[in-house]
Amino acid sequence: MSRTRRHPLPRTARIAALAGTSMLAVALSACSGGGGDGKGALGADAGAKVAVNLTGDNAKAGEQVKVTATEGTLENVSVKDGEGDALAGKIAGDGRTWTSDRVAAPGTTYTVETKDDRGRTGTQRFATQQAGKVNKLDFNFKAGSTVGTAMPVSITFDHPVKNKAAVEKQLKLTTDNGTKGSWGWYQDQAGRQRVDWRPQTYWKPGTKVKLDADLKGVDSGADGGWFVRDYDNTFTIGKDQQVEVDLDSKRLQLVRDGQVVKSIPVAAGTPGGEKASWDGKMVLMRKEGTIRMTSQSVGLGDAYDKMVRDSMRLTDSGMYVHAAPWNAGNYGRVNNSSGCVGMSDADADWLYAQVQPGDLVEVTGPGSKGQAKLGNGYAEWNMSWTAWQKLSALTPGTH
Secondary structure (H helix, E strand, O other): OOOOOOOOOOHHHHHHHHHHHHHHHHHHHHHOOOOOOOOOEOOOOOOOOEEEOOOOOOEOOOOEEEEEEOOOOEEEEEEEEOOOOEOOEEEOOOOOEEEEEEEOOOOOEEEEEEEEOOOOEEEEEEEEOOOOOEOOEEEOOOOOEEEOOOOOEEEEEOOOOOOHHHHHOOEEEEEOOOOOEEEEEEEOOOOOEEEEEEEOOOOOOOOEEEEEEOOOOOEOOOOOOEOOOOEEEEEEEOOOEEEEEEOOOOEEEEEEOOEEEEEEEOEOEOOOOOOOOOEEEEEOOEEEEEEEEEHHHHOOOOOOEEEEEEEEEOOOOOOEEEEOHHHHHHOOOOOOEOOOEEEOHHHHHHHHHHOOOOOEEEEEOOOOOOEOOOOOOOOHHHOOHHHHHOOOOOOOOOO
């Protein structure tokens, strides 16, 4: 094996070499931004002296990020996830601490970058624990759609929400005209958790509405799971119109801007028993076109199985307004359907083209089976404003 012979340096050269090594060490220290060891302290001697409350690879999700200066004061703090989205936050008045406005989401890696009052910088990374269960949600309208003046904002969750107040605080609904409203919590017909936002009075036509559900990092509570993303949605309020059904006269009217546009003879549900129609204030949920309707789906045995056109849904339990040509002899004369409001093909075609999801549909007159329960469609307009506000998880006026 070859050997390289080492020659001792003169004393003066050794002193110069040692001095150079010392200068290099100082330079490295000054350039290091604080690599971060995951234990809270950031930076080497020349880096920013700060500590972060969340550390390591299994940090607790759902906590605000807090950065504390252990020496000097903070000038700037940036906390971003792997996609570059920043957690907004504020530096306290004394400059010693920075706290994020929102919490850290589960299964996310964050990079914390700091700069203090001496220009020293530091960087640290931490990752939060994975979510054991993820909760998702669905809206009752498509983004950018136009809906009627009675349409509530309705959110349905995949899993139960026990921390209702924490979730409701993150639901922000804004309008271009300051519309007043409130959230209300209940279960839908299928037993799923639901929260609706209802205006105090019907929407004003032309209102622009924006919903921001800033839920990323919020815990639903026991058996509910975590939210791992934010949602946003917009819609516009359309024409001022409503449908009025009179069970006594057996007629339906479309009213627009307070004026009757057309009156149509109809046949509604058979009075008494399960075949009667619901009454009260309902909302046109969806225009479903031609669909298959079976009596078994609404608990009425084998009474019917038909393809039905111009179907306009009023309740989750299966009440519709639709074309019913097989019942032509009874329009305007006899209510003998299985609960729906039927009319001729021509009248149904016309009405279907005129109405919009979100239009109020009000059924009055004798022979109904009462009002549909809250959760069976959109029945909140049958409640007083005071009663509706009580279904919020927050104090009225705070949301």
